[in-house]
Structure formats: structure tokens, C-alpha cells
Amino acid sequence: MPNRTQISVLLFFKKVTRRFESILFLIKHLLSERNFIYLGAVLVGISSSFAVIILKSFAHNVFVFATYINGFLKFPFFNIILPIIGILLTVLVVNKLLNGQIEKGSSKILYAVAKKGGIIPKKQMYAQIITSSLTIGLGGSAGLESPIVITGAAFGSNFGQKYKLSQKDRILLLACGVAAGIGAAFNAPIAGVLFAVEVILTDVSISAFIPIIIAGATGTLVSKILLDQDVILSFKSVQAFNYHNTFYYVLLGILAGLVSVYHARNFRKVELYFSKMKTGVYKKALFGASLLAVLIFIFPSLYGEGYESIKMLSTLHPEELLNNTFLENYKNNDWFLLVFIGAVVLLKSFATGLTLGSGGNGGNFAPSLFVGSYLGFFVAKTINMIGISGNLPITNFTIVGMAGILSGLFHAPLTAIFLIGEITGGYDLMVPLMIVTSISYAVSKRFEKHSMDVKALADKGDVFTSDKDKNILQSIDFLNLVQTDVKTIGLENSLEICIENLSNSSQHIFPVLDEKNRLLGIIDFELIRPIIFNAYRVKFTTVSEVLVQSRELIYHDDGMEVIIEKFDSAEAETLPVVKNGKFFGIVSKISILEAYRNKLKDMVID
Numbered sequence: 252m253p254n255r256t257q258i259s260v261l262l263f264f265k266k267v268t269r270r271f272e273s274i275l276f277l278i279k280h281l282l283s284e285r286n287f288i289y290l291g292a293v294l295v296g297i298s299s300s301f302a303v304i305i306l307k308s309f310a311h312n313v314f315v316f317a318t319y320i321n322g323f324l325k326f327p328f329f330n331i332i333l334p335i336i337g338i339l340l341t342v343l344v345v346n347k348l349l350n351g352q353i354e355k356g357s358s359k360i361l362y363a364v365a366k367k368g369g370i371i372p373k374k375q376m377y378a379q380i381i382t383s384s385l386t387i388g389l390g391g392s393a394g395l396e397s398p399i400v401i402t403g404a405a406f407g408s409n410f411g412q413k414y415k416l417s418q419k420d421r422i423l424l425l426a427c428g429v430a431a432g433i434g435a436a437f438n439a440p441i442a443g444v445l446f447a448v449e450v451i452l453t454d455v456s457i458s459a460f461i462p463i464i465i466a467g468a469t470g471t472l473v474s475k476i477l478l479d480q481d482v483i484l485s486f487k488s489v490q491a492f493n494y495h496n497t498f499y500y501v502l503l504g505i506l507a508g509l510v511s512v513y514h515a516r517n518f519r520k521v522e523l524y525f526s527k528m529k530t531g532v533y534k535k536a537l538f539g540a541s542l543l544a545v546l547i548f549i550f551p552s553l554y555g556e557g558y559e560s561i562k563m564l565s566t567l568h569p570e571e572l573l574n575n576t577f578l579e580n581y582k583n584n585d586w587f588l589l590v591f592i593g594a595v596v597l598l599k600s601f602a603t604g605l606t607l608g609s610g611g612n613g614g615n616f617a618p619s620l621f622v623g624s625y626l627g628f629f630v631a632k633t634i635n636m637i638g639i640s641g642n643l644p645i646t647n648f649t650i651v652g653m654a655g656i657l658s659g660l661f662h663a664p665l666t667a668i669f670l671i672g673e674i675t676g677g678y679d680l681m682v683p684l685m686i687v688t689s690i691s692y693a694v695s696k697r698f699e700k701h702s703m704d705v706k707a708l709a710d711k712g713d714v715f716t717s718d719k720d721k722n723i724l725q726s727i728d729f730l731n732l733v734q735t736d737v738k739t740i741g742l743e744n745s746l747e748i749c750i751e752n753l754s755n756s757s758q759h760i761f762p763v764l765d766e767k768n769r770l771l772g773i774i775d776f777e778l779i780r781p782i783i784f785n786a787y788r789v790k791f792t793t794v795s796e797v798l799v800q801s802r803e804l805i806y807h808d809d810g811m812e813v814i815i816e817k818f819d820s821a822e823a824e825t826l827p828v829v830k831n832g833k834f835f836g837i838v839s840k841i842s843i844l845e846a847y848r849n850k851l852k853d854m855v856i857d
Contacts, residue, residue, distance in 0.1 A: 397614020539609020627652020
């Protein structure tokens with residue numbers, strides 16, 4: 252039970268919150284709509300940056316603590332116990348506090364934009380912080396960036412809901428939260444803006460950039476002031492670009508594209524395997540976390556986000572990766588180190604899949620940077636060691652490799668270019684960054700049409716693509732357009748009843764059903780027109796004689812593209828809808844086109 256002091260603090264906090272909300276409602280009435288959006292962008296940016304500070308600080312401090320225990324107490328098994336504890340605690344929190352559900356990956360933001368008008372539940376403002384802190388802070392092999400962007404998106408969405416903003420403004424503030432989260436996590440405001448525009452929003456005008464830029468800059472500024480800069484991924488020793496190495500950057504781009512496909516497919520396989528397991532959530536978590544612990548024991552670099560090991564790779568002493576491990580005796584063997592790093596590139600997808608599939612929370616943003624850095628190091632080091640080129644800048648390849656995998660996995664080359672440009676403190680590597688990201692993107696796109704985070708949604712028709720018409724169609728809730736209060740006919744009825752129904756309704760087709768509500772066919776007004784004006788024929792014509800099969804049937808789970816294709820194929824204005832083998836209702840093409848027109852007005856962000 253909370254004591255009096257705790258109760259007093261909670262009451263004071265609620266009072267301050269209500270007072271602040273009242274002031275904001277007053278400000279909303281005083282400001283123009285556009286200026287209030289600017290203010291909202293600042294507040295969402297601040298909120299998102301605080302979430303970043305909490306997440307990053309916790310994860311970093313736990314990593315430092317685990318490193319201290321390993322180094323000082325010589326307890327090499329400590330860092331394999333923590334991930335098991337972290338994943339089990341995450342599952343416990345999800346089941347006891349979050350009703351057994353937690354949304355993972357930036358794909359959930361895309362789904363909210365595509366299907367829910369940018370509405371994200373309130374609990375996502377804190378659920379991601381708690382669960383990802385436990386998972387990754389205690390060594391889970393995933394990244395904090397996806398939880399960060401979901402948290403930022405939730406702040407933006409709920410700000411829009413709280414102050415009764417329109418759908419397009421709500422989605423805009425959602426994107427502001429995403430931009431602020433990425434900007435704060437990397438001190439990279441431009442990358443944050445580009446990620447929000449390139450990955451989250453598909454239809455955006457120039458004026459919409461202003462609030463997103465404001466949010467990205469605000470999040471980055473707060474993070475820069477309050478967050479320990481040792482926590483941020485950054486590099487100082489970058490060499491100038493040498494055009495003689497262009498061929499090797501092209502090679503790195505090709506390999507990055509192929510490794511991106513490899514990582515995405517293996518990650519999905521592991522997640523799918525765990526999703527099909529019939530055991531309880533705690534047994535599943537223990538099983539997956541134990542397998543992860545074995546991988547971390549053999550390959551300690553797989554522990555946590557991996558940003559510290561990325562920094563080690565970019566230094567002159569990458570062999571320090573093996574310090575305080577049972578492989579430490581081999582750290583001065585360059586070939587052993589190279590094999591170790593190559594194995595880590597191939598195993599990271601499994602480690603991340605085990606982390607998330609077994610019940611942990613995190614994302615693939617940090618793993619993409621991790622795999623890219625290791626791949627870049629592996630390529631440059633191998634070429635140098637076999638004597639093809641004796642002096643490739645390994646640090647540069649390590650850094651550029653990160654952009655290659657990020658571009659290949661997320662299909663976001665602009666974000667990759669500017670993120671790496673910003674965290675290296677300049678744009679000396681702009682040319683190789685452009686080469687590697689574009690080639691990696693092209694290779695990945697050749698084998699995987701959609702990025703790894705949205706593939707599952709795209710297969711269901713639930714996510715935005717680069718096709719604007721398809722985006723709008725996908726956002727339409729088809730079942731809301733189905734007319735279910737439909738007059739129907741039975742085979743035993745006379746045609747006179749059909750004529751009576753026709754005179755009392757605007758229906759043009761009448762479904763004919765059996766006693767189990769299964770669709771037998773339809774009576775089309777256009778086809779029976781010659782009969783209805785002849786009383787004799789009406790009286791002596793049976794329903795079965797005028798019954799015809801609909802040229803197309805629409806099923807309740809058909810995607811909107813399929814539905815439009817069926818209307819075009821049937822050349823009909825109205826078609827019957829079937830659900831679970833039984834008649835469900837009818838839908839008209841006009842109602843779909845009207846919904847499309849309304850969505851077109853609502854979804855354009857300006």
C-alpha cells in the first residue's frame with residue numbers, strides 16, 4: 252500500500268498535469284491551428300527525448316555494470332545470466348501489467364497510420380520504455396530504436412487525440428514523435444526527419460516538414476543537453492575518401508544487400524518458429540533466452556545493443572572485443588578474429604530473433620547497424636590480409652557498412668546516408684555512403700519487395716506502399732461499407748414477393764438464400780425487367796427460373812484491391828458479400844468510391 256507521502260506526490264502530480272492541460276486547451280483557442288501544431292511538435296519532441304534518455308541511460312549503465320563484474324570479479328557467466336533474467340521479466344510485465352500484449356517493431360506505427368487513422372493506445376507511451384529497458388538493458392540482442400519510435404509516435408498520437416486534432420494533424424504529430432526519437436537517440440536531427448518521412452509517411456507536402464523538423468531539432472537538443480554523450484553512437488577517426496577504393500565500396504554494397512536479405516529472412520524464420528510453439532509463455536521465454544545465452548557465451552559481442560563493440564571495431568584495437576572472454580587467448584590472431592567477426596555477422600539475425608521471438612521487446616534498427624559495421628570490417632580486413640589491397644581504411648568500411656545494412660533492411664537509403672553522416676560529425680564519406688546504400692537497396696529490393704519491418708503487413712494488405720491509390724484503398728474499412736440489412740428471397744417464395752420488395756427498396760439485386768443462409772444466387776432487377784410489367788408472367792414464373800449466379804463473389808477478408816478487381820471483372824455496380832460460407836450482405840461500387848474520395852481529402856498531410 253502507498254504511504255501518505257506517496258499519495259500526496261501522486262495527487263500533486265495529477266493536479267499539475269491537469270493545470271498544464273487546461274493551459275494548453277486555452278492556448279489552443281488563442282493560437283491558429285498551424286501554430287498550435289508547431290507548439291505540439293515542440294512538446295512531443297521534448298517528451299520523446301526524455302523517453303530516449305531513460306532508455307539509453309538504463310541500457311548503457313547495465314552494460315557498464317556487467318562489464319565491471321566480468322572484468323573485476325572475473326565472473327564470465329554473468330553476462331549470459333542477465334539476458335535470461337531480462338526476457339523473463341519482460342514477459343512477466345507484459346502478462347501482468349499489459350494484458351499479455353505488446354506491440355513490437357515500427358510496422359505497428361505503419362499499421363496505425365494505414366488502418367487506424369494514426370491512433371496509438373495510451374499504454375504505448377510507457378509500455379515500450381519498461382519492456383525494452385528490461386530486455387535490452389539486461390543484454391537482449393536487439394535495439395532500442397524501434398521501442399523509441401513507437402513511444403515517440405504514441406506521444407504524438409495521444410497529444411493529437413487529447414486536443415481533438417484532425418486525423419491528418421494527428422498523423423503529422425505521430426511522425427514528429429518518430430523524428431524526435433531518432434534525432435535524440437543519435438544526435439541526428441536530419442536522419443530523424445528523413446526516417447519519419449521516408450518510412451512512416453508516404454504522402455507529405457513541403458509544409459508538413461516544418462513541424463517534423465521542429466520536433467527533430469527539439470528532441471536532439473534536449474538529448475544533447477541531458478544525455479551522457481558516451482551513450483550515443485559516434486565516431487571520431489574517419490579518413491578522407493579515396494576514389495581508388497570505389498570498386499571495394501561497390502563490392503561492400505552488393506554484400507550488404509545480400510546480407511540484408513539473409514538477416515531479414517532468418518529473423519522471420521526464428522520469430523515464426525516461436526510464434527507456433529504451443530508451450531506457455533514463460534517456458535517459451537526460458538527456452539529462447541537460454542539459447543540466446545549460449546550464443547552470447549560463445550560470441551559475447553551479441554550481448555545487448557552492441558554499440559560498444561561497434562566503437563571497438565572502428566579503433567586500432569578491435570581485438571579488445573575478445574577481452575574477458577574464454578576466447579581471449581586468441582585475440583592476437585588476426586585470422587581467428589576475422590572468422591569470429593564473420594560468424595557474428597551470420598548469427599546476429601538468430602540472436603535478435605531469439606530475443607524478440609521468445610518474448611523480449613526491441614527492434615532491428617540497432618542490429619542493422621551492428622551487422623553493417625561487422626560486415627564492413629570483415630570486407631576491408633579480408634582484402635587487406637589477402638593482399639589484394641594493402642591499405643583499405645577499415646574504419647571507413649566499418650562505418651559505411653552500417654549504412655549499407657540499414658538501407659537494405661529498412662529500404663531507407665536517405666535515412667542511412669544522413670544518419671551515418673551526422674554521427675561521424677561530417678560528410679567526408681558522402682560518396683561511399685551513396686554508393687553502398689543505393690547498391691544495397693537495389694540488391695535487397697530485387698529479392699525482397701518490402702522492407703523487413705513491413706513485409707508481414709504488406710502480405711496482408713495492411714500497410715502503406717509507394718502506390719498512393721493503393722495506400723488509400725488499404726486505409727478503407729471495407730466491412731463498414733457492407734449493407735447487411737438486405738431484403739432476401741427464398742427458393743420457396745413467389746416472384747410476386749420479389750416485385751413487392753423491389754417496389755419498397757432501392758436494391759437492384761436480391762440474394763436468394765437457402766434455409767441455412769447460404770447464397771444460392773441472385774435475382775437481378777435488370778434481367779427480370781421484361782417480366783415485372785407482365786402480371787401473368789410474374790404470377791407463373793418461379794424464383795429458380797430467374798435465379799442467376801453472381802459473376803463475382805466478395806469475401807469478407809478480401810483486400811480492397813481484390814474487391815475493385817472483382818467489380819471491374821463483373822462489370823457490376825453491386826455485388827454480394829460472403830462470410831464463413833454464408834451470406835453477409837451486399838456492397839456497392841459507388842459506396843467504395845465515395846469512401847475513397849473522403850479518405851483522399853483526409854489523408855493528404857499539408
